[in-house]
Amino acid sequence: MSSEGAPDGNFIASAGPLTVNLGGKGKVEDHMAAATELHFKSAAELARMIQSREISSRELLEHFIARTVLHNPKINAIVASDFDAAREKALAADEALARGEVWGPLHGLPMTIKDAYEVKGLTSTGGSPEYEDHVPERSAAPVERIEKAGANIFGKTNVPFLSGDLQTFNDVYGTTNNPWNLACGPGGSSGGSAAALAAGLTGLEIGSDIGGSIRTPAHLCGVFGHKSTFGIIPKRGHISPPPGHLAEGDLSVAGPLGRSAEDLDLLLSIVAGPDEIASEGWKLDLAPARATSPKNLRVAVWIDDPFCDIDTESAALLNNAAKALEDAGAKVDWSARPDFTLEWSNEVYLTLLHSITASRFPETVKQRLSDMRAKLPADDRSHLSLQARGANISYADRLVWHEHQARLKAAWVDFFRDYDVVLAPMLMRPAFPHDQQSNWHKRRIAVNGKEREYFDVLIWAGPAMVAHLPASVAPVGLTSEGLPVGVQIIGPHFGDRTTIAVAGMLEELLGGFRAPPGF
Structure with a gap:
């Protein structure tokens, strides 16, 4: 400093x-x-x-x-x-x-x-x-x-x-x-x-x-x-x-x-x-955007899902963004889904994520999670359970989860043969109050008047993350309380130019960045 x-x-x-x-x-x-x-x-x-x-x-x-x-x-x-x-x-x-x-x-x-x-x-x-x-x-x-x-x-x-x-x-x-x-x-x-x-x-x-x-x-x-x-x-x-x-x-x-x-x-x-190290042997050559205007764009909309309820005002703004593309000429499918569930994608993602993040935990924390894992029922899929399992995963088990990850990637490849991008939420709600409890499992986040586990903030980050896909976020409007909402635009592997291009289309249609009051 x-x-x-x-x-x-x-x-x-x-x-x-x-x-x-x-x-x-x-x-x-x-x-x-x-x-x-x-x-x-x-x-x-x-x-x-x-x-x-x-x-x-x-x-x-x-x-x-x-x-x-x-x-x-x-x-x-x-x-x-x-x-x-x-x-x-x-x-x-x-x-x-x-x-x-x-x-x-x-x-x-x-x-x-x-x-x-x-x-x-x-x-x-x-x-x-x-x-x-x-x-x-x-x-x-x-x-x-x-x-x-x-x-x-x-x-x-x-x-x-x-x-x-x-x-x-x-x-x-x-x-x-x-x-x-x-x-x-x-x-x-x-x-x-x-x-x-x-x-x-x-x-x-x-x-x-x-x-x-x-x-x-x-x-x-x-x-x-x-x-x-x-x-x-x-x-x-x-x-x-x-x-x-x-x-x-x-x-x-x-x-x-x-x-x-x-x-x-x-x-x-x-x-x-x-x-x-790699620069002697290969170079990156990203494909151009699949579409440069909504008229040539194929959009899937994955905003509502039984596994993760979305704040109603946020959902309305996200749907409005999809409708804006549709009105501008895009082909929009409001019910298309890849061939897996959000819940399964989330389990694969969190298991691998926790296997990485736990590597820097103190040994006392790792031991506590190990003790917890030994007592967990086989069908327990809570966030705490996924953290305990991921934190103590063996190399052999991690290879199994990498296979699950590979199958998710393959499902996305099939899906993106028919669609250019998927519009999805990034988070279940707009900005929420500070909560600095050191134990994440004691934190809560409110969605539509109901409390959810804090780890749920990771759910919509997962599909693109675990499948190594590009994803852009573009602002699409403000809630009645004046809080911004962004839409997540997920695209095919190496389709970075495509998701950014769609972010640009939404920027043109909906106005893009707005300055917060007082700044």
């Missing part, structure tokens, strides 16, 4: 856990008076403005710094920074552009990075007190690609402890609030990323997703997010696992967040591709 000196005449302001230095004289508002709406433009548009010299990189950086000073104390989204270094890079970007040099598609664009990713020279904690003083000497793989594309990284955004929750809080930086309702969380684990984008504090973000960690915050904060096809973006330098680890898991992925579908496509093009 930076603590910057104050030259004479500079304005110093406290912004939650980070200390910022606003270069130049005057009040915060003075820095924003000339371009009030800059902060809500898409990253793609801001990048074009810099390269066409409508605005300088330094001016845009100061604008976002001013926004951070003014609004970050309310939401605590940006938690570490180095504005002095960012100012030097912004000046260098402007000087390079004056010489006719363009560093890349993100030339001079100010942006932040989820604190799960290591950024060279910036404190990178992963939300863990153990890494509170960790300042990497090398950036994570996707961050290196972002830097090479010319971006100017000025800060880090908050995460849960080791990115292991659907709410964003930790003992290093505290709690991040949702810009739409400060009493609610922004989702997790890319909660700081989505909150900063929604509040207009940053130009672009990259998240990671193993349990909806890109898609859920995008849904809850009213921005766009994309969970990439598994394996197309290397994650070396992501915390967890601990810093220095090279092996990657078999579910988690990286992916972009932004204020437009175009932003998702832009950043995906920059960060996707083989890692250093």
Whole structure:
């Protein structure tokens, strides 16, 4: 976390856990008076403005710094920074552009990075007190690609402890609030990323997703997010696992967040591709979108399911999104389903997920789950049962579950012969109040006036996750309480361009990103 000196005449302001230095004289508002709406433009548009010299990189950086000073104390989204270094890079970007040099598609664009990713020279904690003083000497793989594309990284955004929750809080930086309702969380684990984008504090973000960690915050904060096809973006330098680890898991992925579908496509093009080891033997060549307008699009709608009740207002907004595509010419099937149940997909997903997440549990917790597993009835399919079984799974048993996973993938292949995308919920409801009980099994989440287990927040994250499919989230409207709702757009394996294209269609039809009141 930076603590910057104050030259004479500079304005110093406290912004939650980070200390910022606003270069130049005057009040915060003075820095924003000339371009009030800059902060809500898409990253793609801001990048074009810099390269066409409508605005300088330094001016845009100061604008976002001013926004951070003014609004970050309310939401605590940006938690570490180095504005002095960012100012030097912004000046260098402007000087390079004056010489006719363009560093890349993100030339001079100010942006932040989820604190799960290591950024060279910036404190990178992963939300863990153990890494509170960790300042990497090398950036994570996707961050290196972002830097090479010319971006100017000025800060880090908050995460849960080791990115292991659907709410964003930790003992290093505290709690991040949702810009739409400060009493609610922004989702997790890319909660700081989505909150900063929604509040207009940053130009672009990259998240990671193993349990909806890109898609859920995008849904809850009213921005766009994309969970990439598994394996197309290397994650070396992501915390967890601990810093220095090279092996990657078999579910988690990286992916972009932004204020437009175009932003998702832009950043995906920059960060996707083989890692250093594989780059000698293969290259990524994603297929173009299956459809570029609703008239050529085949849509399946999977919004209602007996296994997971959806908030009625959210369901209405999701159905309205499907109807908008249908009215625009898309072929929409309101009853199509892949050849498996949501319940079965969820069991396969959670068993594999818990086998991964339990690897970092203390031995005492692992033993308690092992003791619990021995006492469980064979037909118990509760979340606690799935966690206990997954946490203690043998290698031989895990191979059996990998076969179940392969069969789910095969069922999706058959399904996507007839459909281009599936529209589904991301979560059963819009933003919900903070609940920071350490025991997830004691937490509850209300849906249509009834309490559900907190682990149910993972249900709709599962189908795309366990089958390694791409899935984009696009905002589709607000509830009567003024909370955003996003639709999940699931596509075929390597169909990332297709799901992002459909997010763009919905953006055009329904208006896309909206700014939260007061920001």
